[in-house]
Amino acid sequence: MSATAAERAGRNGHDPSARLSIPGAATASAAGGLAARAIRGLAGQIASRIPPADLDERDPDFIRERLPQLWLLASLWFRGEVRGLGNIPDEGPVLLVGNHSGGNMTPDTTVFTLAFNSYFGVERAFYQLAHNLVLSMPGLSMLRKFGTVAASPENAEKALSAGAALLVYPGGDYEVHRPSWHRNRVDFDGRKGFIRLALAQDVPIVPVVSIGGQETALFLSRGEGLARALRLDKLFRLKVLPISLALPWGLNFGDMLGHVPLPAKVTVEALAPIHLREEFGPDPDVAEVYEHILRLMQDTLEALAAERRFPVLG
Amino acid sequence: MRVAEHIDIGAPCETVWAVIADPARYLEFMSGVTRWEVVSDAPNGLGARYRMLLLVGAAEIGGLIEVVEWSEPGDMAWTSVTGVDQRGRWRLRARPDGRTRVELRLAYGVAGSGLFGWIAEHIAARPVSDHLRRSLRQLKRLVEHEQLRAQAAARRETRAA
Numbered sequence: 496m497s498a499t500a501a502e503r504a505g506r507n508g509h510d511p512s513a514r515l516s517i518p519g520a521a522t523a524s525a526a527g528g529l530a531a532r533a534i535r536g537l538a539g540q541i542a543s544r545i546p547p548a549d550l551d552e553r554d555p556d557f558i559r560e561r562l563p564q565l566w567l568l569a570s571l572w573f574r575g576e577v578r579g580l581g582n583i584p585d586e587g588p589v590l591l592v593g594n595h596s597g598g599n600m601t602p603d604t605t606v607f608t609l610a611f612n613s614y615f616g617v618e619r620a621f622y623q624l625a626h627n628l629v630l631s632m633p634g635l636s637m638l639r640k641f642g643t644v645a646a647s648p649e650n651a652e653k654a655l656s657a658g659a660a661l662l663v664y665p666g667g668d669y670e671v672h673r674p675s676w677h678r679n680r681v682d683f684d685g686r687k688g689f690i691r692l693a694l695a696q697d698v699p700i701v702p703v704v705s706i707g708g709q710e711t712a713l714f715l716s717r718g719e720g721l722a723r724a725l726r727l728d729k730l731f732r733l734k735v736l737p738i739s740l741a742l743p744w745g746l747n748f749g750d751m752l753g754h755v756p757l758p759a760k761v762t763v764e765a766l767a768p769i770h771l772r773e774e775f776g777p778d779p780d781v782a783e784v785y786e787h788i789l790r791l792m793q794d795t796l797e798a799l800a801a802e803r804r805f806p807v808l809g
Numbered sequence: 810m811r812v813a814e815h816i817d818i819g820a821p822c823e824t825v826w827a828v829i830a831d832p833a834r835y836l837e838f839m840s841g842v843t844r845w846e847v848v849s850d851a852p853n854g855l856g857a858r859y860r861m862l863l864l865v866g867a868a869e870i871g872g873l874i875e876v877v878e879w880s881e882p883g884d885m886a887w888t889s890v891t892g893v894d895q896r897g898r899w900r901l902r903a904r905p906d907g908r909t910r911v912e913l914r915l916a917y918g919v920a921g922s923g924l925f926g927w928i929a930e931h932i933a934a935r936p937v938s939d940h941l942r943r944s945l946r947q948l949k950r951l952v953e954h955e956q957l958r959a960q961a962a963a964r965r966e967t968r969a970a
Contacts, residue, residue: 562868562893563922563929569867569879571932577867606867613868616891 500800533739550657553642555617561641562617565609573707574809575606579765580614588655589768592689593794595664595671595680596708598739599629599750603705606761607662608641620659626650626668628731628751648692655696662703665689671708671738672717672750677801678709681792684734687785689769694779699768701789704795706763710806711756712741718748760809762799766791810930815912816945820908820956822901823909826882828952829899831860840943843869855879858890862864865936871895893943894918911948913941 569575583589596603604623611621611686624646629635642659644650654661664670665683673682681704693700718736727733741747741754769788771779803809817960818825828834830853835845841864849858862869871930872892886898900912915937919926 560921560923560926563919563926565928566868566870567868567925567932569868573867575867577869580869609868613870613892614862616872618891620946 531560548644549639550620550644550653550659550759551621552639553620553622557599557637557640558612558617558642562609562612565605566613567649569606569609569761572756573606573761574758575600575609575761575763577606577610577763577765578726579767580610582765582767583611583615583660583701584699584768585615586619586705588658589660589702590655590689590693590698590700591660591662591765592700592788592797593662593664593703594683594705594796595666596598596673596678596705596712597698598672598737598741599753600711600715600756601671601708602711602756602759602761603708603763607703607705607763611662613739615660616658620654621662622650622654622659623662624664626732628733631637632751648688651692652696655698663689663692668733668735669717672714672735672739673709674716675709675712675714679796681789681796683785683789685785687781690712690779690784692783693771694781697772699770700788701768702766702792702795704764704766704792704799705761706796706799706803707761707809709757710759712739712747712754714739759807760803762802762809764795764799766795810918810934811914811916811939812934812952813912814912814938814945815940816949817904817908817910817912818949818952819908820952821855822882823908824902825901825909825911825948825952828948828955829885829901830881832857834846835861838944838947839940840947841865841940844871849875852910853879859887863940865933865940868943894920911945913945915941935954 498531581592592608593603595601608623611732615621620642622644624641625638625643627645628647630638644654646663651661665686665688666681667686669684670682673680688713689700714737716738718738719734722728722733725736727736736748737750739747739750739754741750742757743755747754771784775784814845828838832845832847832852833964835842839845839863842861843864844860846860847857848860850965851857854875855876855878859874860872860881862871873890874897875890876885876887878886878899883901884898886896889895893964895915895917897916898912898914900914902910904910917937922929
């Protein structure tokens with residue numbers, strides 16, 4: 496018997512009620528109630544598609560066999576360049592914290608996943624947290640074999656407790672859809688959960704800064720007002736409904752079907768590991784650590800931006 | 810995919826062998842190699858293991874390799890234990906003029922990677938060949954330069970005596 500949406504969401508470490516309820520729906524008009532039920536039904540469908548987070552679904556053989564494919568994409572299309580992998584501790588759990596770019600196509604993840612798996616070998620456990628919607632997209636189930644699990648504190652704790660390297664993008668959907676003219680800005684929207692996670696698990700943080708992803712399309716707006724009006728934040732944990740000019744759609748709303756990214760040069764740099772208690776004392780101030788990491792990543796992003804002569808070409 | 814390059818070095822086999830048998834020197838002359846680290850008890854010889862990485866395109870590719878043939882001062886072959894499949898070989902042969910013909914071979918690929926693997930192997934062949942060619946040129950420069958310095962030092966000692 497298949498699990499209900501609520502059970503699956505619960506296994507994923509989410510509160511199903513938070514996603515499936517619509518505040519004020521009971522008092523809505525008849526027409527509004529119908530619309531709310533339709534949206535709630537859609538939310539339920541999506542929730543039911545979200546695979547349960549199981550670290551065992553990562554498949555090293557599958558990853559190894561896909562490395563040539565990733566290499567072709569990263570080398571020929573994105574002319575990827577990854578620096579500083581030697582900064583990542585050779586073994587043990589580590590929290591890799593990246594800035595995120597490129598809409599739903601996220602070329603920085605492609606380039607970094609290839610680089611990490613080539614450098615450390617597919618035998619080293621490496622997980623990535625992704626938005627629920629990404630994991631529920633048809634055709635993207637193979638991401639689970641790459642080690643992608645639904646973004647939640649519980650999944651993050653499981654991965655780090657298992658001694659794995661974990662890649663998180665605190666900015667998530669908010670950062671990835673920022674307008675192209677903010678491409679050289681690290682924007683986590685004040686999300687500090689990754690620091691509390693690193694402190695709780697007592698693992699080092701390695702900032703991973705990337706550039707180029709936001710040049711793969713012309714991102715015009717996050718569409719936050721639109722997302723709020725459609726209650727996407729309550730239903731799908733989506734704070735944005737992005738608007739961009741992208742191939743092959745032209746004007747692209749939502750980027751739900753993805754797009755063909757322009758062949759922008761993507762450069763990624765892993766910085767030196769930050770051992771929070773060694774650098775900030777036994778009881779670090781989360782806000783202070785956040786400011787430090789953000790400044791470090793912003794400075795690196797600006798240095799990488801200064802190396803670029805032209806958009807897309809790099 | 811299999812690529813091979815060769816070069817003639819103006820030094821005896823034993824002198825060339827002394828350099829290629831020393832893992833600490835690989836970062837000096839191997840083009841594109843970003844890591845060549847001993848992970849076995851013995852630094853060289855049959856069964857020695859290294860963790861090596863070669864920058865090709867967007868990634869540093871390699872893994873754990875093990876020396877499976879050690880025939881001093883002629884042949885050294887290795888094969889991969891983890892990482893992409895690879896088999897490499899140093900082949901040193903004495904020339905009648907006292908020089909050494911040095912050949913470096915590398916066969917690589919990812920079993921089970923299908924059509925994309927085949928395409929990637931062929932596209933990677935050129936940068937890999939370039940790395941091998943540059944490595945041999947750098948090895949030649951290194952060996953011949955060190956030999957000149959050794960000969961000069963010997964002459965100084967003779968004069969001093």
